[in-house]
Amino acid sequence: MGSFGLTVLLDGISYGMILFLISVGLTVTMGLMRVVNLAHGAFAMIGGYVAGYLTQRGCNFYLAALAAAAAAAALGAVTERTIYRPLYRKGELAQVLLTIGFVFVATGAVTEIFGAFPYPVVFPPYLTRPLDIGFRQYPAYRLFLIASGAAIALLLWLVLDNSLYGARLRAAVDNPRMARAVGINVSLLFTSTFTVGCGLAGLGGALGAGILSLEPAYALKYVVLFLVVVIVGGEGSFEGSFVAAMALGIIDTLGKYFVAEAAPYLLYTAVFALLLWRPKGLVPPRSLA
């Protein structure tokens, strides 16, 4: 039973890591810029397709993942300057609609270019095999997800907590007016943050393709999941989205194991209950708390 508990925990954590990796960009942009960006999943999808395209042609997986991040980041930078900027002043509704429009365009483009079938990312052979972890065989890929997710989370935490950039970002999320007043270049901060957020989404799309399969419907299918992580965690809260991603990953896995029939309801019922209990999320940033 102990070994089984550990397995379910590993499964939940590895799933949660992917959710965290993709959602963390979304939480920062939603908290900082107050943009309901439903197109976030599209950036992850584009990253994934870039990685799939490259690895299918023999490119090294890690290089392909970096290229995926770069491509999504570049697209993020361009769209932030052109499409998203006019949105900051508009209401949530306009944001929802425009970003859904972007999702449609991305879905259409992906179908046109890559076809309607699922599109595989080719992982290195050693990641596709089970690995002996002492008490059992366990998929190496999942361990890789946990390791890389943890590494990136740690890196982000160090940057956000210790660098000047991090301090500015936190200041701008907590109190945007004050941040502007003390001379922080908020416009540049927005662009750079959005770019990094999209880059992380692209990276997550590439690394997580083994669990969240790439297909044209990806952007629409999973964005709800990413939003859940952000909102349950608390908009703009780095720690919150980590906690929420882990919680959802583990709840989902446990649910499928123990109450398979109720699994489809479980996630949304949990979200419903959590949000009624804490409408501002589990760990809301100070400005909202």
Next chain:
Amino acid sequence: MGRLFAIITSATVLLWADRAPADVAKVGLLADFTGAFATWGPQFREGVEAYQALHGKTVKGLDDKLHEIQFIYRDTASQGPDKARQLAQELVLHDHVRFLCGLDLSPHAMALADISKEAKVPVVIMNAATSSITRMSPYFVRVSQTVPQDVAPLGPWAAAHDIKRVYTIVSDYAPGYDAEAYFIKTFKAAGGTIVGSARTPQQETNFSAYMERVREAKPDALYMFQPAGSPSVAFVKAYVERGLKAAGIKLLGGGETQELFLPNFTDDIVGTVTSFHYTETNTRPANLELRAQVKKMFGDKAVPDIATLAAWDGTRLIQEAVAALGGDAEGLQYVDFMKGKKFDSPRGPVEIDPVERDIIQNVYIRRVEERDGRLVNIDIDEVKMVKDPWKIDHPPQAN
């Protein structure tokens, strides 16, 4: 004002009445060309066009008149039965089609039952695989398959081949329930034991938890029924990743390993045994003819699948019916002509059940193997002329 209306309406009515000259028989094909099920429409179309390119668009009726069979394609855009119904209505009232056909999803076909009866238009179903459909309208004729028909032969085959304990995992929707029921029923009847069953959300791609349960149950084989695309790919991946394959647990399935989808899998899938009504590697002349024609017209990348096949056979039935009865027969006369028809389909010999208007065909047991660097299905056994088992379990009620 009232006069103007009269003029406009009569003019429009005249225009439409004039749309269909006597020698053109229109056939409306409804399928998803866009959206989540976008692969069906183009495959149907290739089947129709390939058949017509080889056998001609025009048939000579017994009355010596030439009839051109003209297909009109309409996209249900993965928007469900309402859309299918609305488009069918337009095709009947506006385009005066003599036949309707296509229909990838069961709910779409079901939504057409009333229309076919009211408009007396025969509907040739080219996929929709829920058993009960053909009972819903006397105008329905099915040339594809039913879920129980494909599944039922697998249970006895497994029991006869050293598989005594099976775990079943099916996708959580109506066809999944049918597959689950018929696999369990036939496997138990043949002396097998079911050690566990699970249903997974329709678009699931994270199967780890389910595979853990299978691991603990230690069955001889795992039976799957998953939609083609990401769910089935992720399923097989999890099955290997979790060491089930290494532990000697065999994988059984159905449509997941169709030629069209095999390139999405890695060689993890080699050894999977499935039961299905069409194996791409069969060397019957009709199959070679279909495959050569499709590759010739649509390039080497084109892959004929069950949709191409059903469209090919369906077009054949429609064209033969028009040749025999002319373009102006009653809907039921066409249906009567199709009843009991036997012919050599690319899949093998088939017959249209004279009572149920459903297809009777061989079901093949195949194994996925690697040949010349490609994954293919190879027949290892076959069950001849299988009638839809659901219909046998649910005899028609006497009126």
Next chain:
Amino acid sequence: MRRARVVAAIGHAVPWAIAVVYFFAVPSDLDFGTQVMIWILFAMSLDLALGYAGILTLGQAAFFGLGAYTAGLFAIHLSPDPLLGHLAAIGVTMLVGALTGAMILHTTGVTLLMLTLAIVSVLSQYANQATDLTGGDNGLQGIRLDPIFGVFEFNIFGKTAYFYALVVLFGWFVLARRIVHSPFGRSLDGIRQNPHRMRAIGTPVWWRLLAIYTISAAMAGSAGALSAHATRFVGLSVLDLLTSGTVTVALILGGTRRLYGGFIGATIYLVVQDYSAKISPFFWEFVVGGLLIATVLLLEGGLLDFGPAVLRLRDRWQAGQRR
């Protein structure tokens, strides 16, 4: 002054006149016309909640679907009378609207969005699994309806369904107009713009929101019942998240807070979709996506704002010239 009133009256008459003319002009496509009116009603229901009261919801499909299933199940199990079934659908959706509204309307913004989304997802899962009740993925089969008033039969030509939808739409439209021009409607305007201030001046914000949410739910339920009756079929797609998305898109395309916005938006959406399905089905996603982006970026108030937007552009251009 009198002239303005005449112009306005003509303006109001136009959509209804079109609907009547369509009946005679395009007798073979009445089913399409019926679908358009159903979606107009659905969009109008969303306009009340989202447009006027600012309730950010993506859960409107919950009520549309609930209405459709109620009407369908009522016809199968209780009575084939369409009007009774329709009333039942309205009653059930009102009740569910009031219950869920009471639970979620104290939240705002994205949290509210998420809650409405959770409701629609749970309902849709339930409908999928409860195959004995709903037919699951195969949909609700075997809906038989009596003729309306024992005279007008539902059949393939769709005449009855068309007029039935037209009458129901007109009825709801008159009611919606009265609501939005009443003091209650004005207070919703205030709540949308500044709920804190409205609360400060003593408006019972929560109650007002609950009231409009319940009315909106009933209206969406009525649209769902129309859909079930017109097609005599209910499929899982009525509870799909995409259905919520589509109706939102249709409303925004037309423009919110105008009641007529849904008329333009739903019509354009369905016509463009129908057209693109006939001509080249592959670019549908591009077209919708592009339309959405353009509407949000260029037209503040949807397509109904097209004229004024052009005028604004002209003024700006002239101002530039003078400089």
